[in-house]
């Protein structure tokens with residue numbers, strides 16, 4: 256099993272050091288662990304988003320990757336039987352392409368996830384910001400919000416900055432329940448063309464099992480969308496728990512792997528931003 260979505264305590268909303276996650280990975284028999292610390296470079300959110308280094312919050316734009324890569328290198332030495340990869344989960348916004356591109360060019364990541372976490376700098380995956388989201392977006396109506404979300408997803412794929420798109424239907428968490436069925440109808444009508452565009456961009460799709468820990472029967476994205484992605488020509492699929500503490504590491508990966516097996520694909524493994532079936 257491989258877990259390609261893991262937040263150690265470099266992410267300000269996570270707990271557990273890189274070493275503690277690796278010890279847990281060995282305990283549960285993972286072959287590979289890919290850390291994907293949050294990188295949220297939106298200047299409009301700089302008072303909310305931080306990166307933690309040695310217990311201290313640092314600005315996202317600081318030199319935290321130096322400490323991050325050093326900690327990952329130390330874990331590689333300490334856990335020689337485990338493949339430990341340096342990844343990042345980038346919060347995407349179409350206005351941040353230059354900033355993200357510059358950041359990624361300066362650091363030798365193995366794997367880069369792109370995620371649409373915010374619209375107009377308001378987080379759509381945080382309970383704390385739900386009231387703000389409602390104030391700004393309810394009046395726009397379900398169709399416009401769904402269209403806006405997929406516009407940004409499409410833009411993320413088109414930027415070709417990312418190896419995979421994270422939790423494609425994360426709107427199921429807080430956003431979809433705010434609206435009537437027109438939200439889902441609009442999403443469903445947009446998905447085939449968006450997924451075709453994602454496939455043509457060469458970007459992969461992640462199967463994110465955090466939804467299972469929230470009582471959902473299906474990961475992000477649900478199996479119906481995963482099949483649409485495969486049929487649209489997406490070739491690379493990764494699996495990740497999106498764990499923010501060691502106890503959640505690897506949870507649900509068996510379900511994700513089974514879903515992919517049903518589509519005739521294996522969870523992808525990355526090295527130096529390239530997918531392959533390396534063992």
Ligand SMILES: [Zn+2]
Nearest residue numbers: 344370421422
């Ligand atoms: Zn995310």
Ligand SMILES: [Zn+2]
Nearest residue numbers: 260262344497
């Ligand atoms: Zn995450």
